[in-house]
Amino acid sequence: MTDQPPARATLSAVPTAAVLGGLLLIGLTLLGYQIAQSIVDIKLLERSVEVKGLSEREVTADIAIWPISYNVADNDLGNLYLVLQDKNANVIAFLKANGFEDKEISSSAPAVVDKQAREYNDGSASAYRYTATSTITVYSSKVEAVRDTMTKLADLGKQGIAIAGDAYSTQFMYSKLNDIKPAMIEEATKNAREAATKFAKDSDSSLGKIKRANQGTFSIENRDSSTAHIKKVRVVSTVEYYLSD
Incomplete structure (x- = not known):
């Protein structure tokens, strides 16, 4: 028990x-x-949606870099340099007559070649021993003046100056990107939001706040090959938004 x-x-x-x-x-x-x-x-x-917003603008270049090159040939080196000096003076006078100032004009040292001194000289006959290339460059904000003066190069040809190269060697640049950046970013962001809003509506969702955003990189390109002074500025912004039911 x-x-x-x-x-x-x-x-x-x-x-x-x-x-x-x-x-x-x-x-x-x-x-x-x-x-x-x-x-x-x-x-x-x-839940989120990632969209891209585009902003494009056409602007006119505000800086022109115009190299003017010509060639000279002679058998006498001293005389070659005298000819270069004379023709350089004629080119500069031509530019000043068309409205350009000394500060907008620069001359580089001529590139002289002695054909007899070249290591790969094959001994073939040549009319001239020395050849030289001289370049005078215009760096100016007078874009339209540059374009107008380029059409008058025949005046230099009448003085015996044969200009080498072509119009494609001239550079036109746009330097005021910072002035239009804020407005373009705003436009790209607005376009992105419109696209995201439409997506949310089509998927029966509501668009929320921005999850992340990427401003994108600005690009400046010629509008086309024949109008290099007109630029196309472009930026694509990437924005990701939250979605909710």
């Missing part, structure tokens, strides 16, 4: 342990559901 009380205590502990186990199982199940639901909520918050 003395062994029965402990036996009753053991039997009564069995349902208590089962209840605790059941409660623990329910708690873990609820915890798992809550975690899963949180993950779903986070994923919903991460």
